[in-house]
Amino acid sequence: MxxxxxxxxxxxxxxxxxxxVVLAGGAASAALTAARAVxxxxxxxxxxxxxxxxxxxxxxxxxxxxxxxxxxxRRPRAPxxxxxxxxxxxxxxxxxxxxxxxxxxxxxxxxxxxxxxxDQHRLILHxxxxxxxxxxxxxxVRFPSESHIYFLxxxxxxxxxxxxxxxxxxxxxxxxxxxEWTGVRLSTVLHExxxxxxxxxxLAEGADAAGMARSVPITKALDDALIVYAQNGExxxxxxxxxxxxxxxxxxxxxxVKWLRRLKLGDQPFQTRDETxxxxxxxxxxAARQFTFVMEAKSVITFPSGGQFLREKGFYEISGLAxxxxxxxxxxxxxxxxxxxxxxxxxxxxxxxxxxxxFRLSWNWDGTPAxxxxxxxxxxxxxxxxxxxxxxxxxxxxxxxxxAIQTWQIAxxxxxxxxx
Ligand code: CO
Numbered sequence: 054m055x056x057x058x059x060x061x062x063x064x065x066x067x068x069x070x071x072x073x074v075v076l077a078g079g080a081a082s083a084a085l086t087a088a089r090a091v092x093x094x095x096x097x098x099x100x101x102x103x104x105x106x107x108x109x110x111x112x113x114x115x116x117x118x119x120x121x122x123x124x125x126x127r128r129p130r131a132p133x134x135x136x137x138x139x140x141x142x143x144x145x146x147x148x149x150x151x152x153x154x155x156x157x158x159x160x161x162x163x164x165x166x167x168x169x170x171x172d173q174h175r176l177i178l179h180x181x182x183x184x185x186x187x188x189x190x191x192x193x194v195r196f197p198s199e200s201h202i203y204f205l206x207x208x209x210x211x212x213x214x215x216x217x218x219x220x221x222x223x224x225x226x227x228x229x230x231x232x233e234w235t236g237v238r239l240s241t242v243l244h245e246x247x248x249x250x251x252x253x254x255x256l257a258e259g260a261d262a263a264g265m266a267r268s269v270p271i272t273k274a275l276d277d278a279l280i281v282y283a284q285n286g287e288x289x290x291x292x293x294x295x296x297x298x299x300x301x302x303x304x305x306x307x308x309x310v311k312w313l314r315r316l317k318l319g320d321q322p323f324q325t326r327d328e329t330x331x332x333x334x335x336x337x338x339x340a341a342r343q344f345t346f347v348m349e350a351k352s353v354i355t356f357p358s359g360g361q362f363l364r365e366k367g368f369y370e371i372s373g374l375a376x377x378x379x380x381x382x383x384x385x386x387x388x389x390x391x392x393x394x395x396x397x398x399x400x401x402x403x404x405x406x407x408x409x410x411x412f413r414l415s416w417n418w419d420g421t422p423a424x425x426x427x428x429x430x431x432x433x434x435x436x437x438x439x440x441x442x443x444x445x446x447x448x449x450x451x452x453x454x455x456x457a458i459q460t461w462q463i464a465x466x467x468x469x470x471x472x473x
Contacts, residue, residue, distance in 0.1 A: 137165035142227025145355045151409040153230035160292045164263035171296040180318035183247030196237040204231040208305035208453040220471040222358040231409040236281030252318035260314035267308045268322035302407040303378030304346045337448030348378035351456040352429035363467040366420035377431035384430040385412040391424035423463040
């Protein structure tokens with residue numbers, strides 16, 4: 054068979070290598086043996102994996118990434134999380150396109166991940182409604198459904214302070230993910246109960262041990278809000294709110310209450326812990342902004358980004374992500390000289406509202422130090438601010454809503470680092 058033809062060449066090459074080992078003296082190391090094994094898998098040889106049957110199908114029944122991709126994982130926000138109130142981050146430096154695989158979606162929870170039996174889970178709807186109702190999961194899934202691709206971003210994603218030059222894009226922007234979400238329009242469920250005209254706010258409460266709860270304006274509840282039970286085609290992952298979560302497109306992640314068990318309609322906000330002591334934005338004058346729901350337009354370059362390495366000068370495709378909680382992205386500009394000059398990037402279709410948009414720009418690196426930035430504009434005309442512009446207005450005391458332009462420095466040796 055013609056497939057076997059390279060065999061002769063392989064033997065010849067082996068002899069050559071053996072000769073090399075002899076010439077190198079007695080220190081025939083394991084490293085050399087390993088190098089020879091790799092060499093045997095390269096053209097013109099047949100690689101080892103063409104010489105035996107592969108693994109059988111259904112191994113395992115739920116497919117897993119290649120073991121060679123074992124570095125593509127969520128990582129904790131804190132180096133050693135000590136409590137169950139923790140966060141993990143999506144490795145955007147390793148991902149392509151706009152969809153986050155379910156196992157890599159960022160996590161943020163306040164009392165661990167509850168283990169909920171969907172048959173025993175109930176959604177309670179009460180307060181300023183004509184008919185209080187309790188739904189089973191079967192009831193929820195029976196309603197007319199919709200699927201939408203939306204980003205979800207923790208308002209604590211990206212830090213005002215505390216970055217290091219070693220920070221990767223996973224550290225700086227990893228509390229943000231994007232999936233296809235399937236569920237029921239919240240308005241459909243609310244109309245089933247009948248809204249009292251006095252209902253202006255809605256409390257959403259989770260079934261975790263923290264009873265995490267937020268107030269949502271009724272205008273949002275009746276607009277594009279969903280209660281979702283599926284993510285990228287399969288039921289929600291436990292850490293994403295299985296079996297049911299609230300989804301408020303474009304709103305800060307914390308309001309998208311997971312393990313959703315209760316909706317209560319009222320005539321004013323409920324002032325829960327997570328909208329008074331937390332998720333408020335401390336301004337330079339000491340006042341706190343409250344109910345800052347919408348995630349403003351933001352973008353970041355994912356390649357080249359912190360921790361990556363350009364091995365030589367020449368062609369590279371700069372690529373990244375842009376998103377806005379107010380609608381569609383209309384433009385992304387990229388600078389390679391710290392914002393002195395800008396070029397318009399190509400935007401990958403489809404460009405969807407409140408969804409990630411992938412942008413790309415061809416670039417020839419001349420081997421000198423470079424400072425990469427991206428700046429996006431959304432359909433409202435909002436322009437992503439520089440760090441100086443943002444800090445000028447909001448100061449440095451807030452933990453939330455940092456959406457400034459990110460800078461990656463490329464050193465002459467090709468290393469890429471975060472500009473703090
Ligand atoms: Co906020």
